[in-house]
Amino acid sequence: MTAFITACVAAGIALFGEMNVSRVKGRLSDMGGTPWEGFGQSEKYRTELKNMYEQLCILGVCELANMDENGKYTGNKYVQSDLLYYFDFNEYRYKKTGEGIVPYSDIFDYYVSYTVPEEMADEVLTDDETTAEEERVERTVTHFVTNISEDIINDKMTEQERINALTSNKYGYIMRSGDVISSKYVSSGVMDNYSYQVAEKNGKLRNVNESYPDNYLPLGGWYSDNYGRHVFSFCNDSPIKFYEYPENTEEGFTARREWVDIESNTAEGSGIYYSTLPICDMPDYKATAGDTEGLTVFVAPRDGYFMDMMRDYDELFDEWYNTRKITVSCGILALVLIAYLIAGAVVRGLAGEHESSFADKLPFELYIGAWLLILLGTAVIGHMYWGMVYSADERAEETAYWYLTYGAIFAVMTGIAVHSIIHGIKLISLRKFGSSFLLPKLMGKLSERYRSTTLYETRRNRPAGSGLMWRSVRSLGAFLAAVLMLPSSLYGNKDALQIAAVVICVAASVYFIYSQIRAVFLARDLTKLDRRITALNRNTPFEVEISPLSELSRPSDMLKNISDTVSDAVEEQIKSERMKIELVANVSHDLKTPLTSIISYIDLLKKTELDDEAMGYVQILDKKSQKLKGIVADVFSLAKATSGIDVNMEELDFVRLFNQSLADADDKIKGSGRTLKINVTEDTAPVMGDGNKLYRVLQNIIDNALKYSLEGSRIFLELKSDGGNIVFTAKNISSYPIDFTADEITERFVRGDKSRTDGGSGLGLSIAKSFTEACGGGFEIELDGDMFKAIMTMPIINKEKNEEKETIE
Structure with a gap:
């Protein structure tokens, strides 16, 4: 318990310290540099310097240049209004006094003045002895604004005296005098570029690309045009435009256009087309260069500014370094203790030493919810923290209080997280992790109740295709609704319509995602259904079940019922066939004993001296008993072949077996009065089979053709290779109508000529078919009118492939 509490406290302290470290690091970054690289070279300082220079230049040419002798602004009021709006928009600090606009800066000492040209100060002469030239010099007026002490400069000094005082009292300054930039800084040697436009004497604009050392400032410039626009380019990234006319007037609207549509005739004169031109390319456009000859701008960092920066930097760096040490130490301690606690839980789990507690009764969903709250809390803390970092005063007591609160909350969250991990390890080691979830149990009970409702039965009995079709239609409709509502939800006016569009877009997107997830599960169920069909086709077991809530549940159950019905029918059929075979085999076996006795007594009677009539009866008995003996033997052989016993498979040459069968039947062939046409295309045909059974098949086919073919007709016997099989075909014209x-x-026991009482037993072709199939071959009969054709097929052994397979193995 001590290690657990210590780990939580250390984690909270680590977070508290890391927050403070980040805050201090942000303050150091805001200072824009380090003592080693110089604060004056930092990007922040350079940006502030450019912004100050921009304010002063625009203030000089826009405000000071338009003042009368009494310091009253006499320029365009709308231009002045745009000036104030621009200062407010960029959050430039200033105050408006009776003497004009005075910028405020806690970084720079500045001075900006504008000397009114002599021609503008020319008035009526009152001294007849004073020349016109002398009057213009005496009446030159300079207006200035500064935040520098009156002890250094004041309005009793001439312009030149003020400039001399500024340059002698300040070292790190940059000064613009007319169109000249000067400074006591040594050029850095690294050049920067500033591009802007100036007005030519012909009223057109020209692009200027000014190069200057990056520790200086560019001159820049400004111009006005006949549309009432005043365009300023003093270090700003894009030109700043002030307008002489308000926006709600025709002149103001025209001046604020950057592009103009021009109506022109087509080359063929058949119509009108429109082209777009920049306003500065219009034929009537005329620009006038702005006067900067009387402008003076002086900017210098305030006394002690960099020393204050150095002192603040040292204090913050010490705070950052000390806090970082504490944060790292507590973080390492927390990680070590957490690892120790988790390792202890694993060891106790392996040893089976876990003790029961109240936490065992809690469902694991609570721990998952706690983790989600931890993640959410972390995000909220981070958001609130950064909001405090960017607040006005990061060192306020309120900020420290919130940092301490966040640390305490994080300590609690760490405790919950560690406890949930340890509890999860405990459940896994006790093999109770799966049973600790409440949601599956609840879903199971809800699923059982749902399956007992009429709604479930209705949906289950509905054709699967119909449900899938309508769900696809709804999914497509949701997708289209989301696409159509997306622009309105993103670019609306934040009114009720946009809120409705957002709701519809989100709802449609959620349903579309849901339908796609259902489609994934449906694809899985289709795969299961396909495997079930394959298993049914191969007569193999398939134990995977489809969820009762799936659209394919009913077809799957129906297929399972069909599979079970077919399996039961096949099993019953097999059982019936087996019983028949056993019955036939038993009957045949039981007939052999009395039949043997009968045949023995008939043999004795044949050896006894009897009269001719009695001997004739004995001959008939002998003939019939021998026929019965053959039938019993055929039935017994057929039963054994059908049951799969008494089949000795071996490799043999089917061509040689065929020739032997013909040779053995030679006497029958000669005595039959039939002519045999024999066609053998193969020299050899190795097959796997029972030689005695296949010999019997060939014998039965030949005997059947000799016995039932038309008197004096020809019998065609053909043996050829077809693909990977050897095919034996016997064709003859039947001696009786084939019905x-x-x-x-x-x-079994079926004869073609039912009118004949002598001849075969009706088992010949049945035995031929059974024996052929028992040896892995095929047997079929084809009838064409009175043409009778018996076809026997056996697979040929490919010795080359077998030898290659053995070599590979």
Whole structure:
């Protein structure tokens, strides 16, 4: 517990210290430089210097140049109004007195004056002995504004005396006198550029690119035009425009246009087109260069300014360094203790030494919510902190109080976070992490209640395609609504319409995202459904279930029911076939014993001397018993082949087996009166099968053709290769009308000529089909009129591929 509390307190102190460090670092950054690189070279100081120079230059040519002898402004009032607006807009500090506008600066000592040209001061002569030239010199008037002490300069001094006093009392100054910049600073040698426009004598504008040392200032300039615009360029990034006419007048509207649409005829004279020109390129445009000859601007840092900066910097740097040491130490201590607590939790979990507590009864969602609150609180603290950093007084007691409050809050949040991690490790080690969540249990109960409602049954029984179609339509509508409302929500007038647009846009976007997430889950369920169909096709088990809330739940259940029904039917069919096979096999086996006895007694009777009539009966009995013996043997063989037993697979040459079958049937062929046409295209055809079974198949096919073909007709036997199979085909013309189908003739105990009472048992072709399929081949019958065709197919063994496979293995 001690380590836990210490870690929380250390984390709070670390945050408190880091906030103070950031605040001090921001103050150091605001100073714009360091003692080593010089505050005068900092970007902040350079910006302040340019802003001060800009204010003074514009004030001189716009305000001081338009004053009469009594210091009263006689210029355009709208230009003066724009001047004050510009100062306010840029937050330049000034005060308006009876003597005019006086800028305020706590960084610079300044002096700005404007000497009215002699021609403007010319008045009626009162002294007949004074020449006109002497009168103009005597009547020259200079107006100035300064924040420098009257002990240095005052209105009793001449302009030149004031300039001499300024340059002798100040060292680090920059002064503009007319169109000349001077300074006691040594040029830095690094040149900077300033671009602006000036008016030519012909009334047109010319671009000027002025180069100057970056520790000096550019001259700049200004001009006015016949549209009533006054354009100033004194260090400012873009030209500053003041207007002689108010904006709500036609002249003011015209002056404030930067581009003008020009109506012109097309080259063919068939219509009118419009072109756009800058206002300065208009034919009637005329600019007049602004006078800066009488302008004097003096700017110098205030006495002790850099020394004060140095002292403040040292104090802040010491505060930053000491606070940083404490912050780093507490941060490291907090991390070490937190790692120690987590490691201890892991060790106790591995050892199974966790003790039960009240926290075990709390759902883990509370800890997740606590983490979210921690993240939210961190963001709020950061936002409020930076707001305080940029406030007016960062060193106020209120700021320190809030920093302490934030540190305490962060200590509590650290405690909650560490406890949640330790509790999570405990749950994982006890294998109770999953069961600690309340939301899945609650969702499960709600899902059960929902599945018991009529709404669920209605939606579940609805065709899946219909639901998917309407959801796609709604998703597309939400997307279009979001797209259409986006411009209004971003660029509206912050009225009720914009609020409604924002709400609609957000709601539509949320629904569109929701529908896309549902589409992802639907794709997953479709994959499951496809796998279930594949499993059903392959007759393999498939245990993955689709959620009852999915649109595909009903089709999945229906498919599962079909699969179960088919499986039960197939199993029942297999069971029935097996029982039939066992019955036939048992009956055949039971018939063998009495049939053997019957045949034995008939053999004894044949050896006994009987009269001719009795011997004839014995011959009939012998013939029928032998036929019955063959039927029983065929039935028994068929039963064993169908059940998959008594099949000895081996490699054999099908061509050689065919030739042997023909040789063995030679006597039957000669005695049948039929002509055989034999076509064998292969020399050898290795296959896998039971030699005795395949021999019986060939024998049955040949016997069937000899027995049931038309008297004197020809029988065609063909053996050829087709792809990867060896195909044996027997064709003959039936001696009787064919009134059966190909499937019927291969069934057991079915004969083509039902009128005949002698001959086969109706098992020949059935045995041929069963034996062929048991050996991995195929057997089929094709009928075309009275044409009877038996086709036997066996796969050929590819020895080259087998040898290559063995080599690779």
